[in-house]
Amino acid sequence: MKSAVETLEPTRAKLTVEVSYEELKPSIDHAYSHIGEQVNVPGFRKGKVPARIIDQRVGRAAVIEHAVNDALPGLYRDAVAETGIKPLGQPEVEVTEVPNVTGPVGGQLTFTAEVDVRPEVTLPDLSTYELTVDTVEVTDEDVEQRLESLRERFGTLVGVDRAAAEDDFVSIDLSATVGEEEVDSVTGTSYQVGSGTMLEGLDDAITGLSAGETATFTSTLVGGERAGEEATVTVTVNSVKERELPAADDEFAELASEFDTIEELRSDLREQIAKDKNANRAVAARDLLLERLREEIDFPLPKNAVDAEIKAHLQAEGKAEDDPHGEEVREDTEKAMRDQFILDELAESFGVQVAQNELLEFLLSTSRQYGMDPNEFIQSASQAGQIPVFAGELARNKALAVALRKVTVLDGAGEAVDLSEFIGSDEDDVVVSGESADSGESADSGESADSGESAESADSGESADSADSADSAESAESAPSAD
Incomplete structure (x- = not known):
């Protein structure tokens, strides 16, 4: 099989694929077998009809058409893998040549496939980035507010x-x-x-x-x-x-915690607040990094993919394709898609991969957010083809956490901030950094599960939007069929 790529636009490419008769012959043989099981020919049992008889009764053209339609999805996937393009959405396929339907056996299959492709995204040198977050300070007022909330639970x-x-x-x-x-x-x-x-x-x-x-x-x-x-x-x-409210005394400390005195409880609350504020700094740093990447990385968006997402959004709301609301959501759709492309490039650059146990934990966490039984949620997501979407979302979250390790994060006083508790460290991961991103599996860096705001797991709404906006478009290797 020979494949060639022609760039039509920065976000659209044309594949031209040539397949020899020998390469297509297994599909042709399968077509004869399948048709032979469906036709009734006197003197022959079903499935035992010779090819020459099928050619006479059904026509060789029907056999070739059956074979081409059967082979086309796999041939397209092979061509995508061979050329390395990153398609988005369904291709527009045109068969321009088929094996001989008359005369001697032979010829070849030639088809073209025009498809939107992921734009080229050039990442900056993250080691030059400096991000500034707030200085963590836990005041007595913070502690008393947290203690007041705890007392309200027992009021x-x-x-x-x-x-x-x-x-x-x-x-x-x-x-x-x-x-x-x-x-x-x-x-x-x-x-x-x-x-x-x-x-x-x-x-x-x-x-x-x-x-x-x-x-x-x-x-x-x-x-x-x-x-x-x-x-x-x-x-x-x-x-x-x-x-x-109960009095803030030793008796309350024993009731509401594992501590014997109110001062021990206050001390523990102070540590909790400090941890939460550090987790919030990780989220703030993550948001600052993503915002800066948005500002500094420019690339065109595939119009067809954007329009498809807007159409799907309108259909979900029961609205017509030309509803004015479509233009209202265009800006958010484009922003979500742009974020996804940036994060996908980060994931590839750092060789981020999602382990099965990580995906399972992510699905369990997501099912809890929706208040669904985990087994029912996973089964429903699988049937809807959403598992790859969730895997992509998790990979992007991990990629942003890994990227955050590459930048310098300072507090208001100019002191370096250690966020490894929330974003992990390269020593914990098997991540190939820089240019070589062929292998490696990133460890789950979001250990601050109690805070619910680690840089890897926070802002699930935005992540979900990104996953919805371009993941569905990027299930690009779905099966095309010949017209």
Whole structure:
């Protein structure tokens, strides 16, 4: 098989593939066998019909067409591997020559495949990068706020005979009317004053009301068939309770932790806060690095791939292809795709690979985020062909963590910041750095699972967007078929 590549545009290429008759013969033989099992020819058993009889009854052209369609997906994949192009999406295939359908056996198969390709991304020298993050300082106020949150977890609600104030818990009845029609109502629902989790204006209306008192206000409905309409809302307070916190003493320390004294608990909280702030610095450094890469690396985006993502987005929302919302999401789609290409280049440059156990742990973590049973989630993802998407997302997260090791990270005082606890180190990994990225497997660098904000695992929303935007486009080696 001979393959040649012609660059049509920076993000589009044309493959020309020539396949000899000998190379295509296994597919031709298979075509004869498959057709022979389906035709009835007097005097011959199914599957035993000679090729010359099939040529007479069905036609050699039908056999060649069957063989070409059967072989084309694999031949395309082989050509992609041989030429090293990085296709995106489905190719446009045109068969320009087929083996002889009349006359002597022979000839060759020739086809072309035009396809969008991943743009060339030139990475900068990361060793020249300096990123500045905040200096970590844990104040007494930080510790007391964390201790207050812990005490709230062990607090109890106590009824009070006074007007409702911020942070109180109230039991309320609500009714909403539009004109003379009551459109919604609830009774005995619990609400924390100041939380802002229900209707706009509710907090102001409740504040200052005692049990048995009623207030009326105007608000915009946020749910149901009348969502978006202005309604008159009546609220009645049934009861007012405040949260009574346990005293911050040794007894509480024993109740809420493994420590015997409140000072030991405070000391542990201080360490936790310091660790969390360091984890946040890792996230901040990661975001700074990605933003700088966005600013300094310029390359064209494949328009067809972008348009395909926007189309898929509109279809998911049940909207037409020409819906104006498509242009509204174009900027986000292009940003997500650009990020993916940068991160993919980083992953290839550093030889980042995803081990099976890493992918499994990532899938389990993702299933928990969606509140799904892990087995059902993995089965559903597999059936939908999403496992490679998740693997790609994980590889990109790891690549950014590895890239972060190559830059210099300083704090506000100009001191070097060690983020290895959150992004790992090259000593822990089998990573081929620099230009040679043919082998190597990066260890999982996100050990700060408790913080949930390691540089490798944070910002899952953005990662998910990237995976959705161009991973589906980059399942490029899916099977084309001849027209």
